[in-house]
Amino acid sequence: MAMHTELWFPSVVWSSVIHVVDNTELKKWAYERKRKDRGRALTNFAGYQSNDILSGECEQIDKLVEHVSSEIKSCAKQVGLPVLEIQNIWLNINPPGSYNNLHDHVGSILSGVYYVDASEKQGNIQFERSDGANYFLPEVVEKVTYFTSGRATYASKSQALYIFPSWLKHSVQGNQSNTDRISVSFNYGEKNA
Amino acid sequence: MVKKMRDEVWFPQVIWNSTIEDLDNDNLKSYVYEKVEEEKINPPLGKPNLPWHSVDLIVEENVEVKKLVDILNEKMYIICEDVGLHPVQLYDIWANVNPPGVGNQLHAHIPAIFSGVYYLDAEQGQGDIVFERDDGGQTCLPALVKEPSPFNQKLITYKSETDLCYIFPGWFKHRVTENTSNKDRLSISFNYGFKRG
Numbered sequence: 001m002a003m004h005t006e007l008w009f010p011s012v013v014w015s016s017v018i019h020v021v022d023n024t025e026l027k028k029w030a031y032e033r034k035r036k037d038r039g040r041a042l043t044n045f046a047g048y049q050s051n052d053i054l055s056g057e058c059e060q061i062d063k064l065v066e067h068v069s070s071e072i073k074s075c076a077k078q079v080g081l082p083v084l085e086i087q088n089i090w091l092n093i094n095p096p097g098s099y100n101n102l103h104d105h106v107g108s109i110l111s112g113v114y115y116v117d118a119s120e121k122q123g124n125i126q127f128e129r130s131d132g133a134n135y136f137l138p139e140v141v142e143k144v145t146y147f148t149s150g151r152a153t154y155a156s157k158s159q160a161l162y163i164f165p166s167w168l169k170h171s172v173q174g175n176q177s178n179t180d181r182i183s184v185s186f187n188y189g190e191k192n193a
Numbered sequence: 194m195v196k197k198m199r200d201e202v203w204f205p206q207v208i209w210n211s212t213i214e215d216l217d218n219d220n221l222k223s224y225v226y227e228k229v230e231e232e233k234i235n236p237p238l239g240k241p242n243l244p245w246h247s248v249d250l251i252v253e254e255n256v257e258v259k260k261l262v263d264i265l266n267e268k269m270y271i272i273c274e275d276v277g278l279h280p281v282q283l284y285d286i287w288a289n290v291n292p293p294g295v296g297n298q299l300h301a302h303i304p305a306i307f308s309g310v311y312y313l314d315a316e317q318g319q320g321d322i323v324f325e326r327d328d329g330g331q332t333c334l335p336a337l338v339k340e341p342s343p344f345n346q347k348l349i350t351y352k353s354e355t356d357l358c359y360i361f362p363g364w365f366k367h368r369v370t371e372n373t374s375n376k377d378r379l380s381i382s383f384n385y386g387f388k389r390g
Contacts, residue, residue: 003211003268003360005275008343009326010205014198071198078200080340109333129204131328132364136306138278138387147276147362152203163198165344167329190335 013127013152014075014112014163020067023116023158026060030091030116030182033058043171047098050091064114064184065089068161072110072188075163084109084188094123094181100172102128108166108187115183118156122181123173125162127152130169156181205343206324208351209272209309209360213264217257218313218355222379224255225288225313245297246290250381252283261311261381262286268360269307269385281306284384288313291378296320297369305363305384312380315353319378320369322359323350327366353378 039050053061065086076084087108094100100123105111113125129150141148154162156172164170166187175181228248232240250258262283273280284305291297297320302308310322325331331347338345351359353369361367363384372378 003209003271006208006210006343007202007205008208008324008349009328009330009346010202010344011328012200012202012344014200016196016198075198075200077339079344080338080342081345082335082337082339104329106329106333109335127203129328131204131206132301133204133362136304136362136364138306141277142273142279143277145275145277146202146205147207148278149203152201161198165330165333167333168203169329 011127011165011168012075012079013154014071015154016071016161017159018067018114018161019159021060021064021114021116026058026116027182029058029060030093033091034093043100043103044092044094045099045101047092047094047100052088052090061089061184065186068112068114068186071161071163075110081109083191085191087187087189089184089186092183092185094172094175096175096178099123099174102169102171104169105166105187108189110163110188111166111186112161112163113183113185114161115156115158117180117182118158119177120155120157121177122156122175122179124156125154126171126173127154127164128169128171156183204328206362206365207276208324209268210351211268211358212356213261213311213358214356215264216260221255221257221261221313221381224250224258225290225379228288229290245292245295247287249285249287252286258286265309265383272307272360278306279387281385281387284386286381286383289380289382291320291369291372293372293375296371299325299366299368301366302363302384305386307360307385308363308383309358309360310380310382311358312353312355314377314379315355316374317352317354318373319353320372321350321352322367322369323348324361324365324367353380
């Protein structure tokens, strides 16, 4: 008798290219913000991470939040999650040679990133499997599939938007170019949590 | 109109389920109880005294075990082709006798790539198999969800029923709920992986 296959607990990565933000304006604001805000050191090695950006501080960020919130609503609905609201949003400027260590965004449900000024050589985002399968699966597989892959790499490129589960561990590759990579990250969680 | 975001699924846990109806379960049951009795007389050295019986099966010793393994080998070949792995081979196969009041704690089957269970004699109330999420989602997801989906669940329960067969990744943590009936629950478990050594 035929076998029925069921997939459980998948990690979903949503992606799109958006045109709602004026990246030139946002880039200008990013450097101004860096001058005024010393930022914080978390997963960033040699890179700048701002403190949380508040609503009304930057018109372009507000536009981004409006768009992302609408996308988050669709993503949440698609996977049966309750209504989510923004928890925080911040700016990242990764100069040449900088990167972000493997981390997750525990405390949130959906997280994401929008690229203001980035290209593939400036540090792609890598999502890592964390269910222990890597201790079981062989190093060499016949072909890479949803079952055998241990990592998913998404290109960092201007205007790309990625949304992913907050528990999905990820890192940012080193910036191998000679210019800064600028992105905006955000977390969404349960409303009134 | 806003273009819908592209979604891609990564790192899911997979459960393959099917029914195996070609076996003489009475013959298999007799063989399992024979093995249990053998172990009572000559308990294997160092085997802990557990509230349930778990006995290794020898493929060549019983024609129905051999038939079951042949069927499983075919299934595993198809699964490996589907998921992009080289063919795997049987590591071990054993029977479980869960008497009333007994369940099995959460565990995984290190180092098997695939594990599974075939229910020889089981029905509702005798202990379902519960698979638990272990990717971090269990700590982040809300307690209440709008609509249950494979994405937002923290655990998933599969019923135990005679003739059903479930195959799953060896790392997928699972447990068996308590046998609340007044008779034994019999199942056969197995591990598959790559040639050792």
